[in-house]
Amino acid sequence: MMDTANLSTLLETLCPMFVMVDGEGKILNAGPTLQKLRPDQPMKGRAFPDLFELVRPRTITTIPALLSLAGGKVHLKFHDEPRTALKGLIAPLPDGNGAIINLSFGISILDAVRDYALTSADFSGTDLAIELLYLVEAKSAAMEASRSLNLRLQGAMLAAEEQAVTDMLTGLKNRRAMDLVLGHLISGGSAFALMHLDLDYFKSVNDRLGHAAGDFVLQQAARIMEEETRNEDTVARIGGDEFVIIFKSLVDEAVLSDIAARLIKRLRQPMMFQGAPCQVSASVGTALSTQFNTPDAAELLNAADQALYEAKRQGRSRHCLYSSLGEAGIKTASSH
Amino acid sequence: MHGLINRAIQSFVCATYGQSCWLRVTEAAGLGFTEFEAMLIYEDSMTTRVLDALSADLNRPQSEILEDLGTYLVSHPNMEGLRRLLRFGGVTYVEFLHSLDDLSDRARLAVSDLRLPILELCEVSPAEYQLHCFPGLPGYASVMVGVLRAVADDYGALAMLSHEGQQGDVEVITIVLVESAFAEGRHFDLGARGT
Structure with a gap:
């Protein structure tokens, strides 16, 4: 049988992280890579439990019990920093006195190579x-x-x-976005107001000053509408010079009329495009979701459209509420 | 062609000849875009067109440009990660040369759809080796000449390399090792990942 010195030489090549212990747990020899982890503390001669803490199996508390775990796997940690975790496999020595414990880093290898500046020479060729x-x-x-x-x-x-969902010219929402918002509000049962706004005389600006001027007017109008509404409101351009504003949780007709009046007032101010004044104005019609028992998008748009038509009929630059149409007796004129 | 390869070419051109050169090349190659994505696959003809356009723009033979690309892959700070991966091949330059037999498998281990041609190292003598590059990626042998030269520097070895051209199926590179520990070489720290 090979003596322990010869065995150690063999193990240094094959498993450079082995520990050989005697029956009392005293370290007889340690592999070069394992020793490299504690360069200032020669392991030879130390007691195994003084260097390593047994993490698993927890039931093992004595050296004989540990050494009897032939072929068993153990999880260890150094007692001192860095407390690198090690896995070990125990093989009792043939004479029944002591054991070889072959250690390895397991998953802690990533930290270990950094903490101990290990090189490929520290691992066996088949590792x-x-x-x-x-x-x-x-x-x-x-x-x-x-x-x-x-x-x-x-x-x-x-x-x-x-x-x-964006109208590229003005940066406002587009028709698709408006449909989505309307769908959400209706299915969520929220109260809201829908304002339909149409620029008056826009076609004449386009015809007289060209499309660049027309585009400029649309952009300015968009900016004004955004400024006069809250962040949670939706301003959408749904056609050439047609806009829809959806006011979430706002169904107060007096407040809405104030907003409409401010919009009309500001949109009537001449916009200067390359030195030429562009004069437009706006007609506005407003309907409320609360005016319908089971509101649907097409119905509400149609209602706001009727109010808008009435505003135009009354001479433009006006705001008209859908609720006022009944009094004027044209509420059923839904063809428009 | 794998995006990683196209991306390597893009990175090399931008770092060596500047962004404007890259924009001219992509324009001339008619790519329709200017940025390759490393993790997408492109048509092989795109890579060919880019290399042709680059060769025309620089008025240099493609093989020379590809050698420079190989050197760039190992030695440029942008490519430190790749240098490290190559250095995992061995502790010495000779060990590294032997690891080239596994390079194609190693690449596939990292990125499963990255197919690199097979390389085979033949030892003529302890100081002379022949690397056989199998077909699959036109110009690969030229890139490898640049890679091998730069890795020699990295290990501090003095090696003479020559591209012998096509011999039957394979392209042959001869490596003559003049001195395996000629200079200090660059440091390789196993634990320095992700830096």
């Missing part, structure tokens, strides 16, 4: 440690590349979604 480290770095790099692609794709998706 997969280097391959594991390679794989971690390679996978991290690949994951990082994928992550940055995902971020860019997400950004592009958000931009596309934003574009799909």
Whole structure:
């Protein structure tokens, strides 16, 4: 049978993190890589439990019990810092006196190579440690590349979604967005007001001063509508010179009439485009969701449209409430 | 062609010849975009068009440009991660040369759809080696010449490299090791991941 000195030499090559202990748990020899973890504390001659804490199995408290765990796996930790976690496999020595405990880092290898400045020479030639480290770095790099692609794709998706609900000329919401908002409010049973606003004389600006002037007017009008409404309101351009404003939780006709009056007043101010005044104005019709037992989008739009038509009929630059139409006796004129 | 390869070309051109050169090249190649994504797959012809346009723009033969690309992949600070991955191949330059047999498998282990041509190292003598590059990626042998030269510097080895050209199926690179520990070489710290 091979003596312990020869065995140690063999083990230093095959498993450089072995510990050989005698029956009392005294360390007879330790592999070079294991010793490298505690360069200032020679392990030879120390008691095994003085260096390592047994983390699992917890039921083991004595050295004989530990050494009898032939083929058993143990989890250890250093008592002092850095408290590197180690896995170990116990093989009793043939003469029944003591054991070889082969240690390995397990998952703690990533920290261990850094904490102890280990090199490939510290691992046995067949140890997969280097391959594991390679794989971690390679996978991290690949994951990082994928992550940055995902971020860019997400950004592009958000931009596309934003574009799909935005009127590109004015930056307002578009008809599709308005339909979505209306659908949400109605299905949520919220009270709201719908204001339909039409620019008067817009066609004449377009005809006289060109499309650039027309575009400018639309942008200025959009800005005014955004300024005169709250953030939670929705301002949408739903046609050439047609706008819809949805006022969430606002069904007070006096307040709405004030807002409409302010909008009309500001939109009537001449807008200067390249030195030329562009004169438009606005007609506005307003309907409330609360005016219907079971409001639906088309019905509400139609109601606001009727009010708008009445405002135009009365001479433009006016606001008309849907609720006032009944008094004028044209509430049933729903053909428009 | 894998986006990683296209992205490497883009990164090399931008770092070496500037962003404006890259924009001219993508325009001339008719890509319709200017940024390759590392984790997407592109048509092979796009890479060919980019390399042709680059060669025309720089008025240099493609093989020379590809050698420079190989050197860039190892030695430029942008590519430190790749240098580290290559250094995992061995403790010495000779060990690294032997690890090239596994390079294609290692690449696939990291990125499963990245297919690199098979490499085979033949030892002529302890100081002379031949690397056989199998087909699959036109220009790969030229890139490898640049890589091998730069990795030699990285290990501090003095090696003479020559691209012998096509021999049957394979392209052959001859590596003559003049001195395996010629200079200090660059440090490789196993635990320095992610820096």
